[in-house]
Amino acid sequence: MFDAEKKIWEVIIVGAGPAGLAAATEMAKAKTSVLVLDRKQEIGCPKRCAEGLGNGWFKRLKLKPKKEWAVQEIKGAQLYSPNGKSVKMKKKKVLGYVLERKMFEKDLAINAVKLGAKILMKHQVVNATRENGLVKLEVEVNDSKKYFQTKMIIACDGIDSKVARMLGLNTKNNLKDTDAGYQYEMTGITGYDENLLHLYFGTDVAPRGYIWIFPKRNKTANVGIGIGAYEEKTAKYYLDKWIANQEGLKNGSIIEVNAGGIPVGGFLDKMTADNLLVAGDAGHMVDPIHGGGIGIAMEGGKLAAKHALTAIKKKDYSDKQLNAYTKDWFSSRGKELMRRLKGRHLLEQLSNDDFNYLAESITMDEALKIGNGTLTAKDKVVLGTKKLIKRPGLLKIMMKYFNDKTE
Numbered sequence: 001m002f003d004a005e006k007k008i009w010e011v012i013i014v015g016a017g018p019a020g021l022a023a024a025t026e027m028a029k030a031k032t033s034v035l036v037l038d039r040k041q042e043i044g045c046p047k048r049c050a051e052g053l054g055n056g057w058f059k060r061l062k063l064k065p066k067k068e069w070a071v072q073e074i075k076g077a078q079l080y081s082p083n084g085k086s087v088k089m090k091k092k093k094v095l096g097y098v099l100e101r102k103m104f105e106k107d108l109a110i111n112a113v114k115l116g117a118k119i120l121m122k123h124q125v126v127n128a129t130r131e132n133g134l135v136k137l138e139v140e141v142n143d144s145k146k147y148f149q150t151k152m153i154i155a156c157d158g159i160d161s162k163v164a165r166m167l168g169l170n171t172k173n174n175l176k177d178t179d180a181g182y183q184y185e186m187t188g189i190t191g192y193d194e195n196l197l198h199l200y201f202g203t204d205v206a207p208r209g210y211i212w213i214f215p216k217r218n219k220t221a222n223v224g225i226g227i228g229a230y231e232e233k234t235a236k237y238y239l240d241k242w243i244a245n246q247e248g249l250k251n252g253s254i255i256e257v258n259a260g261g262i263p264v265g266g267f268l269d270k271m272t273a274d275n276l277l278v279a280g281d282a283g284h285m286v287d288p289i290h291g292g293g294i295g296i297a298m299e300g301g302k303l304a305a306k307h308a309l310t311a312i313k314k315k316d317y318s319d320k321q322l323n324a325y326t327k328d329w330f331s332s333r334g335k336e337l338m339r340r341l342k343g344r345h346l347l348e349q350l351s352n353d354d355f356n357y358l359a360e361s362i363t364m365d366e367a368l369k370i371g372n373g374t375l376t377a378k379d380k381v382v383l384g385t386k387k388l389i390k391r392p393g394l395l396k397i398m399m400k401y402f403n404d405k406t407e
């Protein structure tokens with residue numbers, strides 16, 4: 001049909017974000033020929049992210065924080081209710097980091113290339129077709145076109161994902177489970193503890209979502225908002241309105257503007273097709289409660305690579321072979337995310353009064369356990385009988401959340 005580059009790549013990964021780079025690293029480690037294509041001109045730039053990553057992910061992904069990209073140590077969080085009251089938890093130990101994502105992703109890329117991967121930036125995939133058991137990609141590079149061929153595609157092309165759709169897999173997001181994110185990286189700002197993540201709740205502040213300050217050292221921070229994508233007013237409207245009333249922020253300077261969608265649910269029940277696996281935001285792999293996706297995307301990318309490697313070993317790139325990836329994903333992470341999606345749907349029912357009451361009655365440890373879904377049976381009894389009992393409506397919502405048994 002067209003003259004493709006002669007080389008047949010074992011795998012081509014579309015998207016050099018956390019998912020794509022994690023997948024590329026695994027493929028390269030296994031000495032597989034792997035090419036990563038990304039339409040951006042610079043890895044990690046512009047970011048669409050508040051850049052927070054908890055310690056759990058560092059452990060799970062065997063990442064070691066480096067000074068050049070783990071730029072701010074985080075030791076806790078402060079949650080603010082609509083009436084301005086807050087609950088705060090600050091530990092002595094480091095619980096996570098705010099990253100300089102551009103540097104983080106470049107580091108991942110350098111490592112993947114050291115191991116044998118090839119990366120090409122400013123390469124936008126505009127078409128993908130199957131031919132004789134292979135996938136042929138049409139790629140725009142500036143004003144010209146290039147063509148590549150491969151046995152398998154790992155689509156890690158983020159929330160705008162089109163590549164999987166080109167190959168017949170529907171990865172469309174539904175509006176109900178999509179958040180609109182808007183963020184400024186601001187500098188010259190004050191009035192917040194740089195070792196804490198600051199989260200502001202309330203239906204007037206951020207309907208179905210929250211505003212955040214994620215500090216990045218030197219009076220600089222990501223100040224952003226995530227709200228339901230179907231809200232009448234835009235995320236920017238709510239963020240600007242809120243910043244205008246914050247003494248320490250309103251005179252700060254904006255050094256970067258970031259906007260992007262966040263797939264907070266609507267999980268795919270199928271993440272493969274012939275010659276295709278999908279991972280990261282493209283596969284809706286994001287925590288539905290707080291919208292974090294860096295760690296999950298990397299975990300998804302690694303798992304996709306594991307299944308791609310099995311397919312290579314078996315010389316079988318069919319959907320029938322690759323589909324084990326979907327099952328594996330749901331048993332290792334997807335099931336937990338589905339439970340958290342249900343949790344989010346319940347938490348969305350909380351009113352401003354409920355938030356105010358929670359801020360006054362629960363501890364930060366309890367708040368974090370509620371958010372992370374890690375309350376023990378004893379915690380639930382204490383919360384239910386000693387604290388929430390005074391607000392029956394709230395108790396009903398929370399008990400549904402606590403007792404969810406999504407399998």
Ligand SMILES: Cc1cc2nc3c(=O)[nH]c(=O)nc-3n(C[C@H](O)[C@H](O)[C@H](O)COP(=O)(O)OP(=O)(O)OC[C@H]3O[C@@H](n4cnc5c(N)ncnc54)[C@H](O)[C@@H]3O)c2cc1C
Nearest residue numbers: 015017018019039050051052125158181260280281293294
């Ligand atoms: C405002 C906001 C704040 C967030 N804050 C956090 C946070 O603090 N912590 C956290 O963990 N997560 C956060 N997230 C989520 C996180 O950014 C994503 O989950 C994560 O980036 C997903 O990684 P990915 O590799 O799947 O996709 P991406 O990082 O989106 O990478 C996809 C890549 O694919 C490329 N691409 C797309 N289409 C094509 C094409 N046709 N051809 C070639 N290349 C293509 C893009 O250029 C891009 O580089 C936030 C998201 C938003 C929007």
